[in-house]
Amino acid sequence: MAVAAVLGLIGFVGVPFVYAVVLSFYNVRLGSPRPPEFFGVEQYRRLFTDPDLSDEFLRSLLNNLIFAAAVVPLQTGLALALAVLLNRRLKGIGVFRSLFFLPVVFPMALVAVIWRLILSRSDQGMLNTALSYLTFGHWTAYDWMGSATTAMASVVVLSVWQGVGFQMVILLAGLQQIPEELYEAAKIDRAGRWQQFRHVTLPGIRNTLVFVALLTSVLAFRVFDQIYILIKGGGGLDENATRTVMYEAVTIAFDAGNIGRASAITVVFFVIVVTLTLLQRRFVRPESEPG
Amino acid sequence: MSGVSGVRPRGTRGGRRPYGRLRRVGDYLALGVLALLFVLPALYLVIGSFKPSDEVLDGFAGLVPTHLSLDNYRGVFDSLSSESTGYFWQFMTVSLTVTTVVVVGGLLVNSMAGYALSRLRWRGRNAAFAVVLLLMLVPFESVAVPLFYLFNDHRNTVYILALPFIANAFSVYQFHAFFSGVPRSIEEAARIDGAGPWRTFFSIVLPMSKPVFASVAILTFLIQWGAFLWPVLMISDPSVRPLPLELSVFQGQEPPDWGQILAFGVLLVAPVLVTFVVFQRWFVQGVASSAVRE
Numbered sequence: 001m002a003v004a005a006v007l008g009l010i011g012f013v014g015v016p017f018v019y020a021v022v023l024s025f026y027n028v029r030l031g032s033p034r035p036p037e038f039f040g041v042e043q044y045r046r047l048f049t050d051p052d053l054s055d056e057f058l059r060s061l062l063n064n065l066i067f068a069a070a071v072v073p074l075q076t077g078l079a080l081a082l083a084v085l086l087n088r089r090l091k092g093i094g095v096f097r098s099l100f101f102l103p104v105v106f107p108m109a110l111v112a113v114i115w116r117l118i119l120s121r122s123d124q125g126m127l128n129t130a131l132s133y134l135t136f137g138h139w140t141a142y143d144w145m146g147s148a149t150t151a152m153a154s155v156v157v158l159s160v161w162q163g164v165g166f167q168m169v170i171l172l173a174g175l176q177q178i179p180e181e182l183y184e185a186a187k188i189d190r191a192g193r194w195q196q197f198r199h200v201t202l203p204g205i206r207n208t209l210v211f212v213a214l215l216t217s218v219l220a221f222r223v224f225d226q227i228y229i230l231i232k233g234g235g236g237l238d239e240n241a242t243r244t245v246m247y248e249a250v251t252i253a254f255d256a257g258n259i260g261r262a263s264a265i266t267v268v269f270f271v272i273v274v275t276l277t278l279l280q281r282r283f284v285r286p287e288s289e290p291g
Numbered sequence: 292m293s294g295v296s297g298v299r300p301r302g303t304r305g306g307r308r309p310y311g312r313l314r315r316v317g318d319y320l321a322l323g324v325l326a327l328l329f330v331l332p333a334l335y336l337v338i339g340s341f342k343p344s345d346e347v348l349d350g351f352a353g354l355v356p357t358h359l360s361l362d363n364y365r366g367v368f369d370s371l372s373s374e375s376t377g378y379f380w381q382f383m384t385v386s387l388t389v390t391t392v393v394v395v396g397g398l399l400v401n402s403m404a405g406y407a408l409s410r411l412r413w414r415g416r417n418a419a420f421a422v423v424l425l426l427m428l429v430p431f432e433s434v435a436v437p438l439f440y441l442f443n444d445h446r447n448t449v450y451i452l453a454l455p456f457i458a459n460a461f462s463v464y465q466f467h468a469f470f471s472g473v474p475r476s477i478e479e480a481a482r483i484d485g486a487g488p489w490r491t492f493f494s495i496v497l498p499m500s501k502p503v504f505a506s507v508a509i510l511t512f513l514i515q516w517g518a519f520l521w522p523v524l525m526i527s528d529p530s531v532r533p534l535p536l537e538l539s540v541f542q543g544q545e546p547p548d549w550g551q552i553l554a555f556g557v558l559l560v561a562p563v564l565v566t567f568v569v570f571q572r573w574f575v576q577g578v579a580s581s582a583v584r585e
Contacts, residue, residue: 001403001404001406001407001411001488001489001492002403002404002407002408002416002419004400004403004404004458005400005401005403005404005423005458005459005463006404006419006422006423006458007458008400008457008458009422009423009426009458009459009460009463010422010426011458012434012438012454012455012456012458013426013429013434013458013460014422014426014429016434016437016438016441017426017429017433017434017437019437019440019441020433020434020436020437023436023437023440028440030440030443085322085325086322088318090315090318090319090322096322096326098571099326099329099330100326100329101575102330102333102567103332103333104578105513105560105563105564105567105574106333106517106560106563107516107517107519107534107535107538107559107560107563108517108519108535109517109519109535109536109538109539109559110336110517110535110538110556110559110560112539113538113542113552113553113556114332114333114335114336114553114556115332116542117335117339117347117348117353117549117553118332118335120348122348124348124349124350125348126335126350126351126353126354129350129351130351161329161332166578166579169575169578169579170579173579218430222430222432224432224519224520225517225519225520225535228519228523228539229519229539229542232539232543233539233540233542233543234542234543234544234545234547246432246520249432249435249436250435250436250520250523250524253436253439253440253524254439254523254524259436259437259439259440262436263436263437265436266432266433266434266435266436266437267433269432269433270429270430270433273430273432273433274428274429277428278428
């Protein structure tokens with residue numbers, strides 16, 4: 001009964017994964033008439049310490065770090081604020097929750113397209129227009145995605161917009177695990193709203209919060225779709241400022257046909273993600289531990 | 292609409308005393324403004340898809356619901372109607388086929404595995420379960436390059452879009468967790484009546500496991516419908532291009548026809564949106580359950 005799934009997993013995940021490690025020690029090129037040549041750790045040396053070749057990869061690693069460093073606190077914080085705001089007994093609160101969750105169901109390709117319009121460099125772009133109104137016409141066209149300084153910020157904003165509802169739902173579930181009595185006790189002690197948040201809510205969902213932050217960092221390292229579309233699809237996203245590890249792996253495998261190097265990137269990617277996942281696993285059932 | 296979390300709100304403050312009317316109005320106002328700002332990009336998508344293209348990228352005019360028509364939708368079908376561009380219905384068919392195969396095939400294969408791993412005794416069971424747990428750690432991104440290399444001869448086929456995603460370690464895990472929580476007594480009764488493991492599974496266990504099937508199905512559907520990385524690597528021929536990949540091609544044309552691009556976007560998101568509205572509770576549970584792994 002389990003044969004199909006287990007074979008499928010071994011065939012499409014296990015074997016390719018081992019193969020990625022093997023390929024990363026070879027010089028393999030797609031469509032090259034020359035047979036694969038054993039390369040030792042040369043691919044890794046080129047990625048990390050080659051003065052001529054490693055710039056691009058190190059930059060993608062740095063970009064990915066910047067992306068994660070921005071998205072994780074921003075998305076977790078915003079999700080927490082929304083969760084606290086929506087965790088009330090108000091009529092119709094479900095509608096609001098649904099609205100904030102809505103972008104989660106949007107395919108990332110579509111999200112990229114919508115934001116390409118909003119952030120358009122033309123003075124008719126939605127954001128530029130809004131800023132022009134707010135500054136009484138002093139703001140003129142600005143190329144959000146094209147300039148190196150704001151390119152990554154643009155990607156961060158659209159990614160947070162798409163994903164925040166997901167974290168919100170997890171945090172909302174965490175908030176609902178906090179026993180009502182704790183709030184009652186806090187009120188008897190005359191704790192205000194902020195003090196309640198600080199001394200009851202925050203400790204109560206600390207574990208969920210850590211879990212969500214680590215989850216978000218794993219997702220942040222996997223970022224690819226929006227970057228690829230906005231760089232390659234006419235969005236004019238600054239490539240050097242936003243290339244990420246997966247973007248690098250795909251372009252090197254696909255555009256350059258350099259399977260060996262792309263595999264080495266993949267292995268580095270795996271090590272990062274698996275480290276974060278294992279860290280996160282320690283927080284798998286945060287709700288079961290009372291505040 | 293019911294609460295998104297599927298759990299009744301146990302308000303942090305609601306229990307204190309009844310809201311003053313003024314404060315309640317203030318709360319609604321604040322929530323309303325925030326929600327409006329938040330859904331603005333989605334509104335832009337929908338309104339823009341009905342507007343003339345030159346009004347879509349024209350400051351706030353893009354958000355004003357005037358000059359609405361179905362022209363953009365007709366335009367999508369008209370501009371995508373040749374061998375070289377591909378046909379809209381073709382992209383839709385590819386996406387529907389791949390998603391259906393992955394969802395239905397995945398439910399079947401992974402639920403059987405989850406059941407066998409949690410309930411049946413067989414040699415190698417522990418080893419097989421260890422393999423599943425281990426492979427759960429491997430994100431698709433880290434096998435995409437070797438898969439691309441291994442299946443290079445199968446590029447531009449529909450089946451290669453679906454095959455790698457049918458068996459799914461996380462789905463097996465979810466089924467395993469669910470079946471492990473079901474009392475054994477019912478199955479034992481079936482066995483005493485002479486039912487083998489297959490019959491027990493299909494006629495006893497399956498009908499009472501709707502929740503887990505629903506949440507796995509919805510999560511798989513959501514992920515698969517928007518899948519992008521694998522199609523980028525494997526598909527160049529328009530006749531086998533799924534919708535998200537085609538959207539990226541369609542929006543990249545110069546000069547872009549924004550009205551049509553947004554109409555395309557609406558058509559892309561419509562199936563997920565409808566599912567979301569109808570199965571809201573399952574949807575959120577399904578998505579939230581993915582947190583266990585990701």
